[in-house]
Amino acid sequence: MRWTGEKIKKELIFWLNNKYPEKKIIVPEISQTYYGANRIIDVLLVNGHIIGYEIKGETDNLSRLNSQLEIYTKTMEYVYVVYWRDKYKNIEVPKNVGLIEVYENNGKLQFKQVKKAYYNKIDTFTIFQNLWNEEIRFVLHQLGILKWNSKNYAYSDMEKFFKLAPVTKVRKIYRIILKKRFEVFYRNIIEKKEIKKRGFDYNLYIKELKTIKNLQLI
Secondary structure: OOOOHHHHHHHHHHHHHHHOOOOOEEEEEEEEEEOOEEEEEEEEEEOOOEEEEEEEOOOOOOOOHHHHHHHHHHHOOEEEEEEEOOOOOOOOOOOOOEEEEEEEEOOEEEEEEEEOOOOOOOOHHHHHHOOOHHHHHHHHHHOOOOOOOOOOOOHHHHHHHHHHOOHHHHHHHHHHHHHHHHHHHHHHHHHHOOOOOOOOOHHHHHHHHHOOOOOOOO
16 A cells, blocks of 8 residues: 555544644644645644644655745745655754654554754734635634624725734734634534535634634734
8 A cells, every 4th residue: 555645644644633632723724825826735733832743654745845835835834744754864854843754664654753843933914815804804803903793894994903913912813813713614514414515504604703802812
């Protein structure tokens, strides 16, 4: 059996679930945007930080890795490349990107961190590009810049507000948004017992988002 990226992904999620026993959200295949360029990270983990995992299995190649990492290191606080050890002997990544090697031992996959990932500072405009319209309003509401029932600001106006917002506080709110977004998403899947492209209840999600109050942003 060849260990494809898809097969490794399932085992990686199981491994991460055991590695981080505290409350977290683990989500496969999430689109990341940076100045109009889009890439899909294989696995995203949100706990106290936003951590991305890009997988390179036996049947993959490294032709797109540099362009992928260029975006991921701008949109996630920590990034790891998870690679098949027997195929990629001397994989090179930027110094802030971590490495986790994967290998088979007695028919089971083993994961071993061989290089630590270092923190990436996400700027407010990058966060802005990866939020939905109502999520942007939520951030500005939590910062006291606008109220939920205020007039509908133009997208360009909200962009200006966002660029002036304190970046540390925006990052904290962004983590909360991602955890809530995917919490609702998975609850929908469990209730429906299947994944549908339009299965996500957006209105329910925004309703629950609005109930979050008094965030500790200091």
